[in-house]
Amino acid sequence: MTEVLKRDEVVAARGVRVTFGAVKALDGADLVIHSGECVGLVGHNGAGKSTIVNVINGGLTPHEGTITYGGQDERGISAARANGVRCVFQELSLCPNLTVTENARIMHPDLKGWNWRSGALALVEAHLQEIFPGHSIDGDSTVDDLSIAERQMVEIAISFAGTDKKPKLVILDEPTSSLDAGLAAQLMAYIRKFVSEGGSVLLISHILGEILSTSDRIVVMKDGRVTADRAAGEFSTRSLVEAMGNVVREQEWARAAATKTGEPVLSMPPRRGHGLAFEAYRGEMIGLAGLGGHGQTEALLDLYLDRNSNWWPTRRREIAFVAGDRSLNGTFPLWSILKNLSVASLGQLSTNRMVDRMREETLGESWKKRIEIRTPDMDNRILSLSGGNQQKVLFARALATTADIVLMDDPMRGVDIGTKQEVYDILRSEAANGRTFIWYSTEMDEIRLCDRVYVFREGAIMEELIGEDITEKNILAASFSEGAAA
Amino acid sequence: MKISSGTIRLLIPAASLALLLAAVFYMQPRAMSYNGLNLLFNLAVPIALATIAQMLIMSVNDLDLSMGTFVSFCACVAATMLQTSPMLGILIFVGAIAAYAAIGVVIHVRELPSIVVTLGMSFVWGGLAVLLLPSPGGTAPAWARWVMTAKPPLVPMAIVASIVIAGVTHFIVMRSSFGVLMRGVGGNNRSVQRAGWSVIGVRAGTYALAGFFAILSGIALVGLTTSADANIALRYTLLSIAGVILGGGQFVGGKVSPIGAVIGALTLTLAGSFLSFMRISPDWQIGAQGAILIVVLALRLALNRLEKREKSL
Amino acid sequence: MTPHRFLLGKPWIWSFAATVIVWIITVLFTGGASSFGLSQAALTFAAFSVIVGIGQMFVITLGPGNIDLSVPATMTLSGTLALKLMDVQDGMILVGLLASIGIGLIVGLGNYVLIKLLRIPPIIATLSMSFIIQSVAIWSNRGLRIKPPEMLANFTTSDLFGIPNVALVAFLLSVLAWVLLEKSIYGRWISAIGQSMFAARMASIPVDGTRLVTYMLCAVLAALCGYLLASFSGGAALNMGSEYLLLSIAVVVIGGTAVAGGNSNIPGIWGASLFLFLVVSMLNTYGFGAGFRLILTGLIIIVVILLAGGRQSFR
Amino acid sequence: LCSPTLADTSSKKIALSNNYAGNSWRQAMLTSWDTITKEAVSKGVVAAADPFTTAENQATEQAAQIQNMILQGYDAIVVNAASPTALNGAIKEACDAGITVVSFDGIVTEPCAWRIAVDFKRMGESQLEYLATKLPNGGNLLEIRGLAGVSVDDEIHAGIQAGVEKNPQFKIVGSVNGDWAQDVAQRAVAGILPSLPDIAAVVTQGGDGYGAAQAFAAAKRPTPTIVMGNREDELLWWKEQKDKDGYETMSVSIAPGVSTLAFWVAQQILDGKDVKKDLVVPFLRIDQDNLEENLKNTQKGGVANVEYSLEDAQKVIAAAQ
């Protein structure tokens, strides 16, 4: 510890308390970050990670406690920025209507002068190239036209970029949640390089492997407090999970014995006129794999929209959807948690098309317990939930319906490891009861849980893997074009 | 070469304008002259300026329902104060710009819906205009008249003015740093704030700029009509919104295009002329104006489809 | 629950507070003598704005850009055609009513067809539609004023225990609309669509169907209002709806409905309708000229909004 | 009609520029235009007489309409203007292109155009003159004005004010804007009525008398003397009251058929006649004794009207010389 103390203190938050109404988001948390280190921050959904990030970057004033930058007591967003603190938020923080270059202009107020465009372009391109070598992002394209992963990359590149002075501390709140494994590895490598050059990074992630391999020090939060703060080497995955307050479960995952029984419940001809056709059978768990942005989401959307009238309410719901990009197409921000949860099941909750509040509340309570939505009251606004908890609500929304088929578009983004394990169990038991799940995921661990996997490449299905064949190696092999091999 | 999506969005309104213009030329070959073009388009100049003003407000996700009354008010000031005692007139205009900036600040600070505030303001501007000119009258300042009726060589004034307006506002909105911030606020206000900018300042600036262009619209209008009345530009409110939309702008998300807005204003004006040339029974003339709006937009849709098909190929 | 919290939750409270204040000021002019007459007049005329306002509110709830500008034209067409059809015969009252509703249904359908097929923003689609409807109204009877059937005219101009019949009709419609909005699945759906159309679609809400119904509902209410107004004022005129363009929007937004959609409230429409009528009456009573009257109306609206504003529910 | 001098205009084209079609008066005006000009065209007096109406009652839109007429090559433009001054730019362009411009009802101030004006100020004054004879003791007046910021409103109002000054036994105790529409007038009157003392008479601008009567009835107040504006429903109501209890009032307005007078004037100017720039037409006034007769001649739901012939026009032109 002593040698760490000698280093410069970039940011220090001490005894910070933040409350939102009755919720104690932070309850006396301490977090000190020194120059030249990467601090990993982990904790369950709603532990207070994003809140402490907001305190450090000046967006939130704590109700109690001190926050100092390089030893000085200062407040506010501009103070934080002046002290070299940059932040990559998990929700998209770019302006979707602007180009990549213009976004850089906004993030870097010191890009002045007549020729700021070329300056900004050079800056972004240099950093994109440095962090994600081999990327194919055009600095003049509008952010709207980029995939989620590309947006995330742009945001990261802009944050690490510095015009005159480099950033001292870059905070990354779940930066890899929409990146595929390759990009995530590139980012982690860059973080190590940045740290070795004297910068510091605060890394938040629910993917513990990343945290363990990249951080120098790991801070564990629980219920608004820091419960552990030790060098990374002193943790293993197991001890880390335990420090977060979860029990590590053995991965005893029994695949459904027989797949493809009976008539397919869902099918789709080969996409873009080539590749394999898609078929799903009752009780199956089907994974959609491949590199990010190769048409998996589009396939899910097609499957969904084909079977869902836009004009008439469907009498019996046969298909439900769990969105991954929750702020874009998942949550209804003006509504309470309960209304967000029940919106897809209104038919079964009502008599004569009038919603029965009692039945709705019962449904809400049962799902709140079942997947542990952390909130004192289901009538609170959905936005008062932490990101991971919002995602759980979206899950509950789909599972609460009577649909036989559930489509999931990378639904575990930002869900903590304990919850994930619970959700996996729920999925498994629902599948055993005859529900079919079609699951697009960017995480290899999740893909490996599926009964059958379709690997996507350039918009079409290129490979079908069944049972034991579902391995990282096989998936990666199918994900990269045979053009390279041939 | 890769064409940006912004350019494509511009091509569509431009193509519909060209098509409409071709139809007008076909029906009325006389329009195909220096004077003809000027007559077709000179009343589009104030509309284009008002459309730009509306577009600025729309770029920060707001909507100005007082645009028409405000332009009327400015026209009244231009035909009275600005003509008799220019200093006082300029002072009033500066005050009006300040009022616009203040509206922007109030809307931001109190998180008010812009529609309601500007609805209220539309009564205020209308009242001020009636006080200023209880009955139509006033005289346009000589210089305004001169500018609007100038006859530059080769290209008529209306076209020159439209190009200048489009060029200048394109630079301000699409190229300058302030324009980026403005559209940034429309696109994602939180991220602009998080980057340390004063969103209040940006909004106030945007509103002030909109006020400035609306004032220009009022002066240009008076320059064309030679005098003003309190109701002279009431329909600019809807026209300006329609112009922005026709030009490919959107209500939310900071997606606007100044060149598109000017094209939208020209298209709307031209659509009216197209109808006059068609000689419809008086009963149906009003309805035909609706129909032509629909046709122009349908054209936009058709071109949109075409572009999509090309993209997917 | 503290009074402050109560106010926070109810954006419409301000329009009612303003209404009461304006009412008192107006009545003071005559030392209270005018209170009954003024209240009755206010209720009568507020009723018409409430009926169109409710329809407009449903449309505005659908989200940014959704607004029905064809309301005035629909009112005019329904008024003219219904009165022409009834041709002063008491026996035709019901037929006229049905014709009005039919006109509303057709207009609403037309509006949505334009919006959907041509993908044009509702503001422009309904504006174009309103021109066409206006032409139909002109063509159908060239602006002639035909009197309403005696019985209908009597019904719309008389009152029950001092409450004007039209206000009772408007109240009934408000209650129905409230139930629809707060209790029914349909109410949830429009609110969801107003917050995010795409998310609504992914939650398996039939988005197009719901929007179509909403535009039809709005047009039917406008048509109904035209029918009542024409009967009330002794005949339809080609320009009889023009006032209701801004009015129908104003009562919705001043009443506290979120302009960005997804959040609406019915009591506020009543507050705002009464308020807007009374403000003009007050300024007329105190003898302000047109210019000052307009300025003060505007300033009063802004002050009410300022007092009520600053709530997220307002956006 | 077929005098040889007319042969000169047989190739000429005349256009009507109209800014508003949304009330019965304007509809009657368009109908009159249609009947008279159709006949004139079929007889070969002129080659064309096309009416044009803008979608919205706005000067800017009408200015564009006039500019289009220039492009279309009309020889004369007959205009009922949305604003006396705001069209001046476009009218000047038309004159410069050698086009004859005749304005009526809503006249324009541009000197190159002809004006067929109604003395609106006089119209306002005449109301007070009538009231002074009918109610020698005077009393409280309620004034219903038109649309704020429009010149006709201002002129009639000025006439009424002048009348009140001359007859100080009258006092205007309330004033509202009825926008020349029954329902707006009714709404405004209903709002102010509870706070008003007894009203002896209502002075109006046309198109709003019936609405005022309805508002008085709804408020259960005694019906004052309401000056009417020649609409059929107003006359009918007057007739009913008259039959019931001998109710007396007057009705005054400009006849919609003045458009046909303007047409003939334009034709005469094209024909090379020397016509003074300012012509005056009398307003159409209905009194107690000629009420029935006028009512009979008025279309159901329409406006009392007079259409003009070429001879009428020549008389008006001669009177001005």
Ligand SMILES: Nc1ncnc2c1ncn2[C@@H]1O[C@H](COP(=O)(O)OP(=O)(O)OP(=O)(O)O)[C@@H](O)[C@H]1O
């Ligand atoms: N604006 C707010 N209003 C009310 N409660 C809030 C608000 N923001 C956060 N909270 C609450 O504060 C707690 C901490 O939230 P925070 O976002 O910091 O969690 P987190 O650790 O980032 O969780 P996750 O891993 O899900 O992102 C949560 O219980 C959350 O519901």
Ligand SMILES: Nc1ncnc2c1ncn2[C@@H]1O[C@H](COP(=O)(O)OP(=O)(O)OP(=O)(O)O)[C@@H](O)[C@H]1O
């Ligand atoms: N309506 C709100 N008002 C105030 N603060 C908010 C609101 N919504 C969110 N926040 C703040 O923003 C923070 C970020 O939101 P959120 O927790 O949803 O994102 P995240 O943690 O970055 O995402 P994820 O959980 O997917 O990693 C919240 O913790 C909360 O403090």
Ligand SMILES: [Mg+2]
């Ligand atoms: Mg978080």
Ligand SMILES: [Mg+2]
């Ligand atoms: Mg989170």
